[in-house]
Amino acid sequence: MSKPVVIVGAGPAGLSAAVTLAKHKVASIIVDEAPKPGGVVYRGPWRDTDALPHLDDKWKATSQSLREQYRQHQDLIDLRSLTRVLGPMADQHLLTAHEDTLSTIDYEQLILATGCQERSIPFPGWDMPGVMLLGGIQLQIKSGLVRPGHRCVITGTGPLLVLVACQLHKAGCDIAGIYEAAPFKDLARETLALLNRPQLALDGLSMMMYLKRHHIPMHYGWGVVKASGDPQVEHVTVAPYSKDWHPDVSRAETINADLLGVGYGFAARSQLAQLMGLDMQYDHMSGAIPVVDEWQRASVDNVYCAGDTVKFAGAEAAMLEGKIAAYSALKARNISMPNLDNEFKALRHQLEKSYRFRKGFDTAGYRRPGLLSLPEKDTVICRCEQVKKADIDNAINQGVKDVITLKMRTRVTMGDCQGKTCAHYCYDRLNESTTSPQPLIRPRFPLDPIPFAALEDDA
Numbered sequence: 477m478s479k480p481v482v483i484v485g486a487g488p489a490g491l492s493a494a495v496t497l498a499k500h501k502v503a504s505i506i507v508d509e510a511p512k513p514g515g516v517v518y519r520g521p522w523r524d525t526d527a528l529p530h531l532d533d534k535w536k537a538t539s540q541s542l543r544e545q546y547r548q549h550q551d552l553i554d555l556r557s558l559t560r561v562l563g564p565m566a567d568q569h570l571l572t573a574h575e576d577t578l579s580t581i582d583y584e585q586l587i588l589a590t591g592c593q594e595r596s597i598p599f600p601g602w603d604m605p606g607v608m609l610l611g612g613i614q615l616q617i618k619s620g621l622v623r624p625g626h627r628c629v630i631t632g633t634g635p636l637l638v639l640v641a642c643q644l645h646k647a648g649c650d651i652a653g654i655y656e657a658a659p660f661k662d663l664a665r666e667t668l669a670l671l672n673r674p675q676l677a678l679d680g681l682s683m684m685m686y687l688k689r690h691h692i693p694m695h696y697g698w699g700v701v702k703a704s705g706d707p708q709v710e711h712v713t714v715a716p717y718s719k720d721w722h723p724d725v726s727r728a729e730t731i732n733a734d735l736l737g738v739g740y741g742f743a744a745r746s747q748l749a750q751l752m753g754l755d756m757q758y759d760h761m762s763g764a765i766p767v768v769d770e771w772q773r774a775s776v777d778n779v780y781c782a783g784d785t786v787k788f789a790g791a792e793a794a795m796l797e798g799k800i801a802a803y804s805a806l807k808a809r810n811i812s813m814p815n816l817d818n819e820f821k822a823l824r825h826q827l828e829k830s831y832r833f834r835k836g837f838d839t840a841g842y843r844r845p846g847l848l849s850l851p852e853k854d855t856v857i858c859r860c861e862q863v864k865k866a867d868i869d870n871a872i873n874q875g876v877k878d879v880i881t882l883k884m885r886t887r888v889t890m891g892d893c894q895g896k897t898c899a900h901y902c903y904d905r906l907n908e909s910t911t912s913p914q915p916l917i918r919p920r921f922p923l924d925p926i927p928f929a930a931l932e933d934d935a
Contacts, residue, residue: 480505480554481805482570482581484561484748485589487515488791489783491546492798493587493805498549500806500813505554505581507561507572515591516611517791518542519619534679538791562922564752571922576929585778585805588749588766589798592742592784595763595843596897598857598865599850601703602738606710610640610739623647625735629712631700632739633657633841638683640737641692651692652731655714657721657740660696662840669836672829676790701728701850703736712736721846741843743900744785747919752776756916761838762788763900764916770824772801780804788838793830796823848904858898860891868905877910879903879917894919 481497483490486508494504512519518539546553559574569580594609601607608616608624610632616622627650630641641654656663670677687694701713701723713730715723743763750756755767755775765786772780780801783794800823806813813819851857853866863886871885879902882888888902889895895902895917903914 478502478809479582479584481585481587481802482507482583483587483589484508484570485515485591485783485785486510486513486555486557487589487591487783487794488517488542489591489785489794489798489801490515490587490589491542492795493589493782493802494553495545495549496799496802497805498552500811501552502806502809502811503552503554505556507556507559507570507581509558509560511557513546513555513557514539514542515791516615542795560924561748562924562926563748564921573924573926573930576927578926578930585808586780587798587801587805588774588779588781588785589783589794589801590745590748590785592744592762592788593896594739595741595743595900597700597738597740597847597850598855598898598901599700599702600852600855601705601709603856603859604703604705605708606705606734607703607736607738610636610737613640613644613735613737617643617647623649625649625733627652627733628735628737629653629655629714629731629733630737630739631655631657631698631712631714632737632741633699633843634739634741634837635680636739637737638680638687638694640739642683642686644737645686645690645692649735652712652733653693653695653714654687655695655698655700657699657717657844658696658840663696663837666836666840669832669839672836673833676833699723699847700736700738701725709734709736717844718846719844721844722849723846740847741841742784742788743896744788745896746785747894747896747923749774749781749785750916750919751921751923752779754779754781758903758914758916760843762786763903770800771804771807771820772797773804778805778808787831789827789830789834793827793834796827796830799823800827843904845904845908848901848908857901858886858888858891858895860893860897861887863888863898868902872905872909877906877912879906879914882906883917889917892925894923 480503483506486506497504562571569582594611616624629652699717701715703709704711712733715728744765746764749766766781768781772782782797782801851865855865867886876882
């Protein structure tokens with residue numbers, strides 16, 4: 477009997493893959509670090525609740541549908557929640573940690589659906605309490621059912637700004653303003669791309685009408701400069717951005733707020749893919765991503781990647797990619813699927829429309845070099861090792877031209893997070909001064925610290 481397909485990540489891509497496999501009577505094991513399936517987008521509240529008035533009906537319907545599909549096929553899906561994958565081992569094994577216990581999972585086929593993380597943009601005050609990335613705010617609203625602040629400022633770029641603002645307002649927050657870094661004309665220029673997903677475009681217009689109805693101001697071509705306060709954020713300074721997103725501090729405005737939401741994009745969580753030796757490429761929008769073909773097959777046999785691990789195109793696209801990855805695994809097992817070619821063409825057609833839709837936002841909100849001017853000399857860039865901008869400036873001025881040398885010179889990226897927070901700033905800084913492609917910072921094994929309790933001998 478064949479072993480179950482192992483899936484890392486219980487978000488939209490991972491769940492979609494598991495359900496597709498189950499429909500063809502193939503078992504799977506899903507490993508996820510969260511207590512509930514669904515990923516950041518569809519995980520839902522940690523505790524039971526009768527009402528979610530701050531979340532829209534479409535989100536609730538999709539979330540419920542995804543969980544229902546999982547429940548229908550639960551007999552073939554072994555969900556191992558609160559479990560972290562620490563890295564690959566020899567002979568197609570993964571080392572995992574669950575409640576201070578280490579164990580291994582062996583696999584013949586592996587689907588990586590590890591998702592993404594938010595991209596941190598350093599600026600003065602970015603590490604103080606009350607300054608949160610938009611995904612963190614959503615987790616508090618959707619999973620913790622916690623209102624993270626009272627008076628809020630939202631800054632960054634992309635459709636998540638408006639969505640989070642609407643959710644915060646429905647949760648009882650006062651939204652002082654939304655500051656979208658891209659000029660309105662850049663967004664308007666992408667109208668044709670956005671029409672690839674007309675329903676999503678209509679949903680966006682509906683949210684914009686909500687903002688107007690509730691007198692929530694939207695400012696285009698503006699962004700964050702700094703946050704200040706003691707001991708947490710009390711004031712947020714914003715300013716108009718130039719074409720390259722340099723802030724015009726002569727026109728800066730300071731707003732009283734106890735919550736600053738920041739969202740300047742995402743980066744793929746591809747550390748496991750790198751440790752496994754998959755072929756990788758660096759993408760300005762997504763960071764280091766594994767190379768896959770149209771069937772979601774990676775460069776190593778019987779390894780597949782889907783969702784935000786490889787491309788940012790939204791939860792619906794991630795589910796389509798998860799389905800294709802599952803079909804690839806089924807093909808490798810020689811399982812008969814008579815209508816597969818037509819099904820595959822239909823899935824790829826839907827995916828291409830989602831990619832074009834997302835590309836519209838990515839083109840308008842393409843991260844500009846002016847963001848690198850936000851940190852001051854004493855702004856901490858690497859929180860783990862307390863490396864400041866001045867340390868990185870000195871190293872570059874002394875001739876450092878690649879991120880590996882920068883790491884050795886300053887200890888940047890050498891902390892427990894292994895550069896998840898600071899590496900992208902370093903890549904962007906070094907790319908300013910050289911045209912040579914930057915080597916990627918290779919993650920270390922284990923991907924997460926192992927507690928001493930896991931190493932105790934019970935004998």
